[in-house]
Amino acid sequence: MDNNDVLIRLRYALDIKDQDMVEIFKLGGVDFTTEEVSKVLTKSDDEEAADNEDYIKCTNSMLESFLNGLITFKRGPQEPKPGQPNKPDRSIKNYSSVNNVMLKKVKIALKLTSEDIIDILDEAGVKITKGELSALLRKEGHKNYKEFGDQYARNFLKGLAIKYRG
Structure with missing residues (x-):
C-alpha cells in the first residue's frame, strides 16, 4: 500500500472534504491547492499513471505533514513547552x-x-x-x-x- 493509497483511504474513512484536505496539509506545513490535492488523491495502478501529469506521488514527508496537520485540525494547535523544538523530528524514517x-x-x-x-x-x-x-x-x-x-x-x-x- 503506497502513501497515496493511505491518504485516499483515510480521507474516505473520515469523510474529509477537499477544502479540509487543503487546510490539513497547510497545518502540516505543505501548501497545496485543491487541484494539487486532487492529483495526490489519484490512484496509480501502474507506472504509466505515475508519469501522468494528473498524478502527484505522496512522499513520506508529505504523508507525515498531512498526519501532523490532521492532529492539529482535530485537536487544535499545541503550545510548545519551554526548551521543546518548534518542529517535531520526522517519525517516518523508511x-x-x-x-x-x-x-x-x-x-x-x-x-x-x-x-x-x-x-x-x-x-x-x-x-x-x-x-x-x-x-x-x-x-x-x-x-x-x-x-x-x-x-x-x-x-x-x-x-x-x-x-x-x-
Whole structure:
C-alpha cells in the first residue's frame, strides 16, 4: 500500500472534504491547492499513471505533514513547552515505518484509546490483543517493536470507515 493509497483511504474513512484536505496539509506545513490535492488523491495502478501529469506521488514527508496537520485540525494547535523544538523530528524514517506512524498519529488525532483501536480492527474482522497493539505502538528500534503490515493497515482504515461512515 503506497502513501497515496493511505491518504485516499483515510480521507474516505473520515469523510474529509477537499477544502479540509487543503487546510490539513497547510497545518502540516505543505501548501497545496485543491487541484494539487486532487492529483495526490489519484490512484496509480501502474507506472504509466505515475508519469501522468494528473498524478502527484505522496512522499513520506508529505504523508507525515498531512498526519501532523490532521492532529492539529482535530485537536487544535499545541503550545510548545519551554526548551521543546518548534518542529517535531520526522517519525517516518523508511517505508516499513509508514503504517506504524499512521496508526499512532490517527490514534492521537481522533483521541482513540487502545480499546477503541481493538474495536475498530474487530469491526474489520481482525482480532488483536492489547499486548500486540502495544508492540505496534512502540518506537521503531524498541526490542518489542512490531511492524504494522499493509494488511493490518488496510483493515484499520476499513474499520475506521465502518465506525465513522456507518
